Amino acid sequence: MKIVIANQKGGVGKTTTAVNLAAALALLGDRVLLVDADAQANASIGVGLINRQPNLYDVLIGASTLEDATYETEVKGLLCLPSSPDLIGVDAEIKGTAGWEYRLREILRNVRYDWVIIDTPPSLGTLTILALTAADKVIIPVQAEYYALEGLGQLLETLKYVVNLLNPRLDLLGVLVAMYDRRIRLSREVYEELRRYFGDKLFRSVIPRNIKLAEAPSFGKPGVIYDPSSKGARAYMELAKEIRHAKVRPLG
Template identity: 50%
Template sequence: MAVVNQKGGVGKTTTAVNLSTALAQKGKKVLLIDLDPQGNATTGVGLEKNSVSNSYDLFFEKVQESKTFVENLHCIPSSKDLAGIAIELASDPVKNYKLKQSINYPEYDYIIMDSPPTLGLISLNILNACNGIIIPMQCEFYSLEGIAQLMETISSVRENWNKDIKIDGILMTMFDRRNMLSKDVLNEVTMFFKDLVFETKIPRNVKLAEAPSFGKPGVIYSPLSPGAKAYDDLAEEFLSKEKLNQ
C-alpha cells in the first residue's frame, strides 16, 4: 500500500506510521518503508535515518529491514540520498520500475510505503509498485484542487504502467466537527468519491503532533487520545474492507 498525496502537511506520514502500528498491534506483520527524503516516518518509529540498509538502496537491490520497538512492525528507514535519485536514474530505461523490482517481502501481511509530498520519480515508482493507495486529505478547499491532480496521475499510471492499482480509500484528516468548513469539504468529497471515503475521520490532536519528538507513533505515545483512537478505528475499518473485498 502507498500513502500518497503531493500536498504537504495533510497527515501523510502520521497516517503511514500510525496505521502501520495499529495493524501491527492487531497481529498483522507489517513492513513500513520510508521513501520520503525527510525521513519523518523513520523518526516516528524510533529509528535512525541514513542507516546502512535504507530505502535509497532499495532502488537497486532488496535490502534488510530494521526491527522497531513495536512487535510485528519492521521498517526500511529513509536516506538523505533519496533526494538525488531522479538525477541518478535519469538515463535508466526502467527507472519507473526500480522499486517494483526490489520490493519482495512475502512474509509480511502488509507493506506500507510513505511517499514524499511531490509527484516526481519516487512517487511514480511507489505507484507502480503498490496494489492500493490511501490518500490522506486535509479538510480544506485547497485540498480539493490537489486531489484532482493526484487522481489524474493515478489514472495515467493505471493506463500506462500499473493496471492493478486501486484506491483503498480517502482519509479525511485534521477534521473538526465544530468547524463548518470541515463539514463542507467532507460533503464535497463524499458527494464525488462516495464509498471511497473512509468512515473514520482523523481529528486535530496535539498528541499526534507530539509523538514523533519522542520517537513513538501516536497510538503508542498516547493510546487514549482522540487521534490514537481514530487511527485504531481506521485500522479496523481498513481490515473490514479488505475482508469484504476478498
C-alpha cells in the same frame, strides 16, 4: 496488500497516516513493513530510526539488500525500510535507466508481510512514481479545508497515468480526512462535499486534529503507542480495523 499513502500537497497528514496505520495494523496482530519513500525521512524518525545505513536509497541503487536495510521498531510486528537524506540522489542515480519505474516493485515483489505501507513525498516525482508502481492500493489523505479538492484532479490524473502505463492493478482504497476539526463548521461541509464526490471511497473513519499525534514523532514513537487513549490514536485504530474488515487482502 501494498498500500501507498499519496498526495502531492504538503502537510496533509501522509506521514502521520503511514506511521500510525502501519503501527495500528501491527498492534492488531499483523506483520507490517513501513517503507519510507521520502527523503525528509519523517516516517523513519516517527518510528525511531534516524539516519540508518543502509536504507531505501542503498536498496534502490542495488548497493544493499532489502533484508539488510530492514529494521525492527519498538512496535512488535512493525518493521521499517527507512529513508535518509541520501534519497535526494535517487533521481540522478536511477531515472533514465531502463525500467526504473519498476525498481521498488521488484524489490518488494516477494516480501512476506500482511501489509506494506509506503509513505511518499509531497510531489509527483520519481519516488512517488516508484511507490505507485509498487502498490496495490492508494490512500489519499486530505485536510478538511476549503482547498481540500484543489490539486486532487492532478493527483487522480497521475494515478490514471500509472494505471495505464505502469501498474494496471493499482486501485483507490480510499480518501481519508485527516486533521478534522469538529468545532469548525467548514470541516463538516468539506466532509459532505468529499462524500458526494468520492461516495463509499471516502473512509468512514475520520482523523481528528489531535496534539498527541503531532507530539509523538519527537519521541520516535507512533501516536498509537505514545498515547493509545488519545482521540487521534483511537481514530487510527478505527481506520486500521475499517481497512482490515474491508477484506482488501490479496487473494494470494
